[in-house]
Amino acid sequence: MTETTTAVPAPRAVPAAAPTGEDTGPAGGSDPQTPTAPELLTPEEAARALTDAPVRLTRGFLGLDPVTQNTALLARHIGDREIQVLRYGEALLGYTVNPLQPRQAHVATTSADPAPLDALLGFLADYQRATSFVAEVPEGTPVLPALESCGFTPCGVLPGHLFHSGRYREVLVLHTDREG
Amino acid sequence: MTTATPAITDTVHETPVRLRGYRAADMPLLTGSWLPGELLGLPDPGRPPFADLASVPPPAADRPGDELYVLPGGAFVRFTEVDWVHRRARLETGFTTEAAAAHAPGLLTAALDRARGTLGLRRVHGWVTPGRPGTEEVxxxxxxxxxxxxxxALWLDGRPVGRQIWGMCSDD
Amino acid sequence: MPLVTLRHFTEDDIPVRTALLREARFQANLNDLGVVTSDEALVARQRKAIAEEHDVKRHFTLCGPGGAIVGFAWISSIDWRSQCCELSFGVLPRFRGAFGAAAVAAAHAHIRAELNMRVVVNQVLEHNTMLVSAGELAERRAVRCPWDSYTVGEWRTACYWTDSEDDVRRRQSSIDRRRREIADRIRSGGRT
Structure with missing residues (x-):
């Protein structure tokens, strides 16, 4: 993950779903390995963060693509689709609530480490009463281990759903439940 | 789905279904008792009277991506989430009456032909809520x-129910 | 590592591109819009393209090794349904000899591999031999259009042709083959 630009406004912290009982220091505090609070980003901040992150982690993040979408277009999609993007340590997390089933959220992560995603699921369960989670990821994604460790199981494959780097690719659809 | 939902009858049509572009006078076709976002939005006579009707927005300058067609007097066909780079769209339809619903097979074929032939899309997908007999065959x-x-994936009749994604890809 | 890479055109790049729009050869070879347009209007047009006009045009910045800007590419007349667009280039004067061909290749590669474009329309004014020699222009053009544009006091003839993926691949193989022949000749000549 690259450093954030200096132009972003002060982050707005949301209640932390900290994995263990660490002290609640400021976001991005002294130990980058165990962040204490996910930091909600504005659409513009999220667009910049997704653009700066490695493309192999961000292509297909909740349907976004920093390779073909510049920051303005990413920010517009993030706003229009009501996607919430959070920074959690080195990872970017995203979710959007299913408007037809408010207890279900589509989620995304840029980390192969399950801890950030687990924190997001816990946060959504605690504060959005979410009980059902869906993820759609491009075939070959490096973040699949994080999803599997958090209990996601495959529920389908969308053939030819994406065109990346010269060919059409599948999207894997995964799901997990968490009882509130 | 409620138990009173009628099955789709497998009617053979003498004439192919003809779609045309949406006009302002077609607005009543955009609201009805089908399930929201459904690929085959057949009317559900068992919907409770206080349940919100499903509705799709008419074309507007701030939503340039959608492509909206109608079967005059009977149904709409909407391609939304159109992505030209991936050459795909999500299809949803809505039938205002059971009589219109009899045209479902022909309308679906006409819609997919429109997607491939006119819009040049390679892939079409959509949401299907299981429970209506005959849907899968159509x-x-x-x-x-x-x-x-x-x-x-859908809150229906007091509980969350599963939904399927159906789709097709043309070869280039 | 390719010689030239491509990224999105950003607001930070606007001053460099604006200067290029006003450079003499650019004006003669592409258009002289930069002369008759104010600074504010030129900046505003580019800002609008970055922020809003993604459906009708896309701008890219071409970078050399180390990330230095070597030029710009943009696509216009985008026909998404037909997967067809027009591709234009402007290379900064000091990089013109060294990076021109690599810049063209990088832009073509990106719009095909990531934007799923299949046919690229090229328009080159006949007097402009910066990226394509006069002989190659005559060989490649499908349409020759006199009185096409008026730049810097003269009417210009334009040459138009399309490139499919096969055309690009065939041309690249022939370039690679010529390079190998030259290399072989040098090697065998060196042994005498």
């Missing part, structure tokens, strides 16, 4: 296949 006959089963 979808398969049109060339669609079930691709995913997503649990708890």
């Amino acid at each position: 979808l398969r006959a049109a060339g669609l296949a079930r691709e995913a089963e997503v649990p708890h």
Whole structure:
């Protein structure tokens, strides 16, 4: 993950779903390995963060693509689709609530480490009463281990759903439940 | 789905279904008792009277991506989430009456032909809520296949129900 | 590592591109819009393209090794349904000899591999031999259009042709083959 630009406004912290009982220091505090609070980003901040992150982690993040979408277009999609993007340590997390089933959220992560995603699921369960989670990821994604460790199981494959780097690719659809 | 939902009858049509572009006078076709976002939005006579009707927005300058067609007097066909780079769109339809619903097989074929032939799309996909007898046969006959089963994707009749994603890809 | 890479055009790049729009050869070879347009209007047009006009045009910045800007590419007349667009280039004067061909290749590669474009329309004014020699222009053009544009006091003839993926691949193979022949000749000549 690259450093954030200096132009972003002060982050707005949301209640932390900290994995263990660490002290609640400021976001991005002294130990980058165990962040204490996910930091909600504005659409513009999220667009910049997704653009700066490695493309192999961000292509297909909740349907976004920093390779073909510049920051303005990413920010517009993030706003229009009501996607919430959070920074959690080195990872970017995203979710959007299913408007037809408010207890279900589509989620995304840029980390192969399950801890950030687990924190997001816990946060959504605690504060959005979410009980059902869906993820759609491009075939070959490096973040699949994080999803599997958090209990996601495959529920389908969308053939030819994406065109990346010269060919059409599948999207894997995964799901997990968490009882509130 | 309620138990009173009638099955789709497999009618043979003498004349192909003709779609045309949406006009302002077609607005009443955009609201009805089908399930929201459904690929085959057949009317559900068992919907409770206080349940919100499903509705799709008419074309507007701030939503340039959608393509909206109608079967005059009977149904709409909407391609939304159109992505030209990936050359795909999500299809949803809505039939205002049971009589219109009899045209479902022909309308689906016409819609997919429009997607491929006119819009140049390679892939079409959509949401299908299981429970209506005959739906799968109509979808398969049109060339669609079930691709995913997503649990708890729709709140219906007091509980979350699963939904399927059906789709098709043309070869280039 | 390719010689030239491509990224999105950003607001930070606007001053460099604006200067290029006003450079003499650019004006003669592409258009002289930069002369008759104010600074504010030129900046505003580019800002609008970055922020809003993604459906009708896309701008890219071409970078050399180390990330230095070597030029710009943009696509216009985008026909998404037909997967067809027009591709234009402007290379900064000091990089013109060294990076021109690599810049063209990088832009073509990106719009095909990531934007799923299949046919690229090229328009080159006949007097402009910066990226394509006069002989190659005559060989490649499908349409020759006199009185096409008026730049810097003269009417210009334009040459138009399309490139499919096969055309690009065939041309690249022939370039690679010529390079190998030259290399072989040098090697065998060196042994005498």
